Every structure is written in structure tokens, then in C-alpha cells.
Amino acid sequence: MTTVVKSIxxxxxxxxxxxxxxxxxxxxxxxxxxxxxxxxxKIHNIGAKLVGVDKVRNKYYEKLDTQYGRHxxxxxxxxxxxxxxxxxx
Numbered sequence: 001m002t003t004v005v006k007s008i009x010x011x012x013x014x015x016x017x018x019x020x021x022x023x024x025x026x027x028x029x030x031x032x033x034x035x036x037x038x039x040x041x042k043i044h045n046i047g048a049k050l051v052g053v054d055k056v057r058n059k060y061y062e063k064l065d066t067q068y069g070r071h072x073x074x075x076x077x078x079x080x081x082x083x084x085x086x087x088x089x
Contacts, residue, residue, distance in 0.1 A: 007046040045075065054088055 012020045027045075048063040057077035064071055074087055 010044065012023060056088060 008020075015023065018034060018087070045061055048061040051072075052060045053060045059075040059077075060072070061075065062072050076087075
């Protein structure tokens with residue numbers, strides 16, 4: 001939790017509060033407050049690198065300074081259904 005707070009403070013220092021809140025709204029952080037799983041994924045995305053988006057709009061992230069096996073993940077385009085079959089081959 002401490003690293004999350006540090007990351008947020010660092011982002012605010014770099015971008016300014018207005019830009020930080022604008023990006024939070026654009027990325028969907030404010031809409032996901034009622035969904036714990038999505039909020040956890042969004043928080044995990046802080047400081048991560050977006051490495052790609054596929055044809056169904058799934059977002060692929062990478063954060064190399066985290067534990068191996070947890071350093072890459074997918075944020076599904078369809079937020080209401082978390083299903084690995086949504087990732088195209």
C-alpha cells in the first residue's frame with residue numbers, strides 16, 4: 001500500500017493535480033471505485049508500461065520491477081466480465 005501512495009504522490013508531482021485527475025478520469029479510475037477487482041488492477045497499473053492494445057481493445061501492461069510471473073497482465077476491454085477467452089490468440 002505504501003508503494004501505491006508513493007506512486008500516486010510522484011505522479012501528482014510530475015503532472016500536477018489537474019492533469020493527474022484528468023488522466024484518472026480518462027483511464028477509468030473514477031468509474032471503477034465500486035468494483036474492487038477493477039480498482040485493484042487500475043492501482044497496479046500505476047507506473048506500468050502499456051505495451052499494446054489488441055483488436056478487441058484489451059490493454060497489455062508490463063512492470064519489470066515486480067515479482068516475476070506478476071510482471072505482465074491484461075486489462076480486459078469488457079469490464080463486467082473477466083474472462084481469459086477474451087484474449088485473442
